[in-house]
């Protein structure tokens with residue numbers, strides 16, 4: 001088995017830029033060089049200023065300085081297949097001026113949301129295309145359009161967040177327009193991948209996603225299958241809920257005084273916890289296989305893949321590539337271990353996830369002082 005072509009490092013927030021969204025060339029090229037995966041999808045990169053996520057150190061690809069830094073990263077990491085994940089945050093932000101398909105607030109981020117006008121949507125389509133073109137100019141091998149996890153394109157795909165009455169009530173239309181606009185400026189062999197949540201906790205179903213995939217299957221080169229939105233963030237990744245760490249480092253929670261934090265933990269947390277799905281290995285594989293059966297589009301899957309045996313099994317069942325995130329945070333060299341009977345040392349403690357919302361670069365915190 002040639003694992004180099006079959007295992008991807010899935011998009012992983014890096015907090016690897018300065019406050020102007022300019023990526024840190026040394027930090028990111030070192031990170032990418034040290035990863036044993038040949039194919040690396042960057043953490044989500046913003047396509048426009050109003051599409052920035054709440055992480056202050058998120059990288060962008062909207063101006064010359066950012067593009068130049070990405071070009072240097074490409075130059076410093078010549079032997080990897082680099083794919084830039086392009087995202088517009090939509091309503092999933094605490095920043096003021098949040099926009100969305102409709103004006104429905106995200107219960108996790110709580111910022112008021114304004115529904116986008118058709119003119120603004122056309123501008124966003126163009127922003128994705130221009131960002132992809134810049135990514136191509138840096139020498140990256142391709143881009144991944146982030147249409148999962150409740151970000152803007154997912155907000156259009158979901159019946160809960162899209163209650164529009166204009167042409168965009170046709171929920172996959174925005175994704176279709178973005179893909180056409182990107183392809184128009186980035187012809188093959190430049191890769192165009194997408195990331196989709198096959199369902200979420202607010203009404204998006206597998207049937208919706210199958211219809212979306214049928215609609216766009218000729219417009220891109222592969223779809224990575226994930227789950228959920230940031231409204232129930234731990235259903236995207238699953239596992240432990242390190243609530244003490246969240247209260248300490250997450251700006252959404254650490255603004256509350258200690259007494260409120262203690263009361264919340266005591267009385268609200270036990271009920272809050274019940275909203276989350278338990279971690280089970282390979283938790284998106286069944287849905288990915290359903291999708292694979294019905295499309296000619298290459299299908300990749302992410303979510304809870306932790307052993308060599310499972311990787312072999314998933315690939316043997318017809319899935320085109322497997323995509324790992326937390327295992328690469330724990331063991332950047334994991335591909336070198338697949339000659340043996342590898343099992344990930346990641347225990348899904350999710351400390352890395354909580355630190356995504358801090359100012360720290362993302363790494364494994366398992367066993368550190370102050371942590372578990």
Ligand SMILES: Cc1cc2nc3c(=O)[nH]c(=O)nc-3n(C[C@H](O)[C@H](O)[C@H](O)COP(=O)(O)O)c2cc1C
Nearest residue numbers: 010011012013043044302303304324325326352353
């Ligand atoms: C620390 C961390 C950062 C992540 N950042 C992103 C991201 O920037 N874009 C994205 O699409 N998914 C992101 N994800 C989700 C992962 O790409 C992946 O789909 C998910 O963690 C399930 O895979 P795993 O079980 O191998 O971790 C992130 C997950 C974690 C834990």
